[in-house]
Amino acid sequence: xxxxxxxxxxxxxxxxxxxxxxxxxxxxxxxxxxxxxxxxxxxxxxxxxxxxxxxxxxxxxxxxxxxxxxxxxxxxxxxxxxxxxxxxxxxxxxxxxxxxxxxxxxxxxxxxxxxxxxxxxxxxxxxxxxxxxxxxxxxxxxxxxxxxxxxxxxxxxxxxxxxxxxxxxxxxxxxxxxxxxxxxxxxxxxxxxxxxxxxxxxxxxxxxxxxxxxxxxxxxxxxxxxxxxxxxxxxxxxxxxxxxxxxxxxxxxxxxxxxxxxxxxxxxxxxxxxxxxxxxxxxxxxxxxxxxxxxxxxxxxxxxxxxxxxxxxxxxxxxxxxxxxxxxxxxxxxxxxxxxxxxxxxxxxxxxxxxxxxxxxxx
Numbered sequence: 071x072x073x074x075x076x077x078x079x080x081x082x083x084x085x086x087x088x089x090x091x092x093x094x095x096x097x098x099x100x101x102x103x104x105x106x107x108x109x110x111x112x113x114x115x116x117x118x119x120x121x122x123x124x125x126x127x128x129x130x131x132x133x134x135x136x137x138x139x140x141x142x143x144x145x146x147x148x149x150x151x152x153x154x155x156x157x158x159x160x161x162x163x164x165x166x167x168x169x170x171x172x173x174x175x176x177x178x179x180x181x182x183x184x185x186x187x188x189x190x191x192x193x194x195x196x197x198x199x200x201x202x203x204x205x206x207x208x209x210x211x212x213x214x215x216x217x218x219x220x221x222x223x224x225x226x227x228x229x230x231x232x233x234x235x236x237x238x239x240x241x242x243x244x245x246x247x248x249x250x251x252x253x254x255x256x257x258x259x260x261x262x263x264x265x266x267x268x269x270x271x272x273x274x275x276x277x278x279x280x281x282x283x284x285x286x287x288x289x290x291x292x293x294x295x296x297x298x299x300x301x302x303x304x305x306x307x308x309x310x311x312x313x314x315x316x317x318x319x320x321x322x323x324x325x326x327x328x329x330x331x332x333x334x335x336x337x338x339x340x341x342x343x344x345x346x347x348x349x350x351x352x353x354x355x356x357x358x359x360x361x362x363x364x365x366x367x368x369x370x371x372x373x374x375x376x377x378x379x380x381x382x383x384x385x386x387x388x389x390x391x392x393x394x395x396x397x398x399x400x401x402x403x404x405x406x407x408x409x410x411x412x413x414x415x416x417x418x419x420x421x422x423x424x425x426x427x428x429x430x431x432x433x
Contacts, residue, residue, distance in 0.1 A: 077282050079358075080369025080412055083314065084247040084290055102224035103235070110147075110178050111214035116166070116180065123158075124167045124257060125176060140177035141190040145197055147178075147216050148209055156229040159223040159232065159255050162323070166222065167255055169236055181212065249290040252319060258326035259333055262359060264289040267296075268336065272344035277367055278353035294342070295373040296336060297321040302377060302422055314413040318361035343380035350379070350388050351395070359399055370412040374421040394428050 108116075116123040147153070156171030168175060180186060184201040191197040202210060223232055236251045253261050267273060268288040274281075281288045297318055300306045306324050310317055325333070347355040356372040357365050375395070378384060384391045398404050407420040 077287050077363065078282060078291065078367040078369050078372070079409070081287065083369070083413065084249055084285070084287065102227040104222045106220045106222055106225060107217050108214045108220055109214065110182070110218065113175065113218065114179055114182060117175075122165050124165055125172055135173045135177055137186055138190040140181065141188040141197075142192070143174060143177050144181050144188060144213070145191045145194050148194060148197070148212055150212075153218060153223055155219045155223050155383065157223065157235075159236075160225050161255075162225050167257070169223065169254065171218075171220075178213070211327065217261055229319045230313070233315055247285055247290075248315065249286040249293070252293075252322060253286060256319065256322040256326065258322075259328060260293075260322040260325035263296075263325060263333055263336065264292055267292050267340050270341065270344065272341060272348060275353060276344045276348040276355055277372075280367055281376075282410070291367075291369060291372055292319070292340070295376045296325075296340065298373050298418070298422065299339060299377050300324075300336075301378060310415060310418060312413060312415045312418075339380045340376075342382065343376040346379040346385055347376060350384065350391060355379075358405070368408055370393060370408045370417070370421060374425050378425040378428060379433060381429060382428070388430040390432055391428070394431070398424060 072366060113123060117125065143153075151175060154171075156174070157169040158171075159169050160166055163242060182202050184203050187199050187201050187204075188197045195203075202213070205213075223235055227235075232255070233248055233251050236255070253264075256345040264286075273288070273292070277291075294314075297306075300321060301308060301310060301317075308317060308320050308322060308324075325336075354364070356367045356375060358368050358371060376385075378391075401424070403420055404424050407417040411417050
């Protein structure tokens with residue numbers, strides 16, 4: 071079997087369902103999922119008028135539905151054929167994020183808005199070529215009143231459980247990683263911020279243009295740095311206890327509630343970190359030195375070294391900083407914290423305490 075090519079060391083933490091594969095019990099309480107029924111008309115009103123139904127434009131599978139698929143969905147509903155259940159995730163404000171069923175809902179809304187005509191109707195031939203406005207009132211009512219069964223994942227469901235549910239119900243198509251799931255579940259200022267930072271040239275330079283934007287791997291790295299930076303600086307209310315999924319979820323939710331000036335501060339910190347990293351250490355800044363083949367970017371090194379480089383004083387003591395970082399790679403405890411159980415509280419504390427020591431010595 072061919073070995074998986076990874077963009078960075080630690081990329082496997084993006085995989086969903088990993089805790090279950092290891093046999094860990096992550097279901098200590100009942101899963102909070104409610105069963106509801108909504109008409110198509112009601113869902114459309116929630117989406118267009120109340121803005122409480124969220125369809126993430128970025129969270130899009132590659133196999134976007136064709137007009138034929140959309141047309142046959144409309145025909146099926148008019149015929150009275152039941153649709154498979156859909157899954158939504160409710161946030162703390164009561165908004166519903168579509169987890170499974172986005173293509174079907176999008177197709178229905180587009181048709182009711184007269185965006186396309188029926189191109190394929192193998193059974194109800196009279197539908198072919200018609201937009202919603204062209205249908206007889208009885209068929210319009212049949213579409214608008216059609217009842218869809220929805221399972222709603224409630225906000226009190228633990229984060230790892232939510233991600234696992236998300237993973238399970240999406241396994242019929244492209245398996246989503248955790249960052250793609252987070253991007254769908256916690257849209258807002260945080261997802262906009264991550265997208266913007268991932269496109270910045272200094273980030274690409276500092277990582278040697280080696281981190282793929284596919285599957286949101288770049289955003290995952292950036293989110294980890296931002297999260298640990300905010301945590302270290304006491305800018306978020308959270309006690310880290312080895313649960314990276316809950317941590318990242320909490321940070322995204324808190325960023326979504328931040329004032330715009332706080333968002334701008336995060337951008338400036340990130341730019342400074344990437345600029346200093348590249349100008350002081352070059353494009354291999356976040357790679358563990360190796361006497362053999364060049365290693366990939368190391369995730370744990372990225373987040374901890376970026377924290378160090380986010381401070382202005384490192385630029386003033388450039389040569390000293392280089393030497394101290396070089397010496398870090400001779401520290402067995404530090405290397406272990408970069409490569410073993412990287413999300414455990416002890417490993418996190420070791421990495422960042424080493425950076426704090428350097429800051430105390432140079433700043």
